[in-house]
Amino acid sequence: MPVRIRLQRHGRRHHPFYYVVVADSRAPRDGRFIERIGSYNPMTNPASIQLDFEKALSWLQNGAQPSDTCRSILSREGVMMYHHLLKGVKKGAFDQATADKKFETWKAEKQVKVQDEADKTVAEKEKAKAERLEHERKVNEERAKALAEKNAELNAAAEEAAAEEAEEATEAKAEEAAPEAKAEEAAPEVKAEEAAPEAKAEEAQPEAKAEEAKADAADAEEKSEDKA
Template identity: 60%
Template structure:
């Protein structure tokens, strides 16, 4: 029976994970297998390989044929080199002790190379992360600087608006106060002008009555002149009265005679 050493796929679509199995060459890839001898995870860097060394060497000596990927894994782990040394021991080219010493030397060097490779990969990974972090910090600082600049601009704009509003309010207040002061000054000056104007008006008013009085006085002489006539007119009645009075004594004087005549007639 032709046996093969191959990979059996597991895992998700983007995260494959393989089992290293011994299976019949006529069986499907993910079908039945004879024995599982290890696992292989290519997602990690470096790739993670778990292999049963003695089982893999035994199946290789039995004639199992590895696939290309499994052959690379066996070469990396030293299974192929150990199989080669054991062939030399069988042929008598080297002793078993020499073969074991060569294998241990090769294994030590290989492990050192793998460790160095792992450290270099870790270093490069660390540097890459550091560079990414520095780039992110630079981007973050640039964004923060831009945000601070915008905030400062907004604050300056708000402060300017507030200052302009305060200046406008102060100017309006000052203008209002100046208007009030001007109105107060005008009101104070206005009564003084009225006071100053009122004596003139009074003098004019007084002058007018004086003029009227003078006219009246001027007219009064005429009246006075007219009064003598009235007096003369009055004097005439008085004269008449005096005449009457003068006549009355005569009448009185006549009365005794009349009395005597009356007495005599009696």
């Protein structure tokens, strides 16, 4: 029977999503669609598979040929394994109960493996997340340290500039105060020089009066002699 079990692409660009379909391979291109028996999403980790087990097994028993990817999907879900066991039952290698028991054992082991893979994936994600957070923490610490050093440099420069401005202001005040002090020192000297002639004049006034008195006395004596 020219029937294929294949994938039919859906989804959008870079985010594919597939249907597991049964198609007549005699039709042109991808073949005429007959039935959808499941879906496959490769974008998850692990990949998400939904499959109608009974329909897939029925189509395999009717001679449908799966594509390579669909064969892997059917093997993972146990369809190929159970199909192989049913062939053994038909050949008389073992009975149906033994086939079912073997399949249940295989299925349990498969579930353990799948769970281990899922746990491993979760552990890897947690580890990657922890490493990413640790890296981000180190980067943030380095940035904070660099920012603190830069702020310290800026503060030191600002303090140095303020100290220089204060020193310049002090020097300017000192320079402004120096001429005023010199002027104050010169003012008493001028006052002393002005006071000195006045003192000399006051000292000279009694001497002048004494000389005038002597002159008057001499004139009086001369007049007395003339009368005599």
